[in-house]
Amino acid sequence: MPTQLSHRPATVADLDDLVGFPQSPDELFFCYPKAVWPLTVGQLAAAMAERRNSSVVLLDGRPAGFANFYQWQHGEFCALGNLMVAPWARGHGVANYLVGVMEQQAREHYQAKLMKVSCFNANSAGLLLYPKLGYQLSGLVERRNQLNQRVALLQFSKAL
Incomplete structure (x- = not known):
């Protein structure tokens, strides 16, 4: 049976499920560098409050x-x-679909001409995903990880 993907705005009721998606301190760092392991409902709720189109x-x-x-x-x-993608859902096209949804929202809600994404050098899944979806490397900056080690943050962009 084919998998069925759909989307909707995130709600407070989703938080309990969402905080379980990152499976390690590294995965949490990749998707939310300012968060402290383990991800909590409070941390994610705060991110949702200051961000848009969750x-x-x-x-x-x-x-x-x-x-x-x-x-x-x-x-x-x-x-x-x-x-972030739930561990049980990885490899089913969720990230591809989600990036497409966010590109559509960027165009429709903000008339954005460009989508930017950033990906840490150790995040193989992201580094393989974004170029496949048409993103091109546009920059490289030094950051510090949760252990205060130097890491590279690769910046990608795509014309919408």
């Missing part, structure tokens, strides 16, 4: 993915943030 992807009716915009400039760009 969205949930449902796979066969279950919350399977989440993302939002951490920057948005009307008529210019949106920056994708907090992208």
Whole structure:
């Protein structure tokens, strides 16, 4: 049976499911560098309150993915943030679908001409995903991880 993907705005009722998506301190760092392991409802609720267009992807009716915009400039760009996929839903196209949903929202709600995404050098899944979806490397900046080690944050962008 084919999997059924849909999406809707994220709600407070989703938080209990969503905080279980990151499976390690590294995974949490990749999707929410400012958060402290383990991800809590309070941390994610705070992110949702200061960000825009928090969205949930449902796979066969279950919350399977989440993302939002951490920057948005009307008529210019949106920056994708907090992208995370439930462990049980990985490999089912959730991230591809979710990025597409967020691109559509960037165009429709903000008339954005560009979508920006950032990905840490150790995040293989992200580094493989974004170029496949048409994103091109646009920058590289140094950051510090949760252990205060130097890491590279690769910046990608895509014309919408």
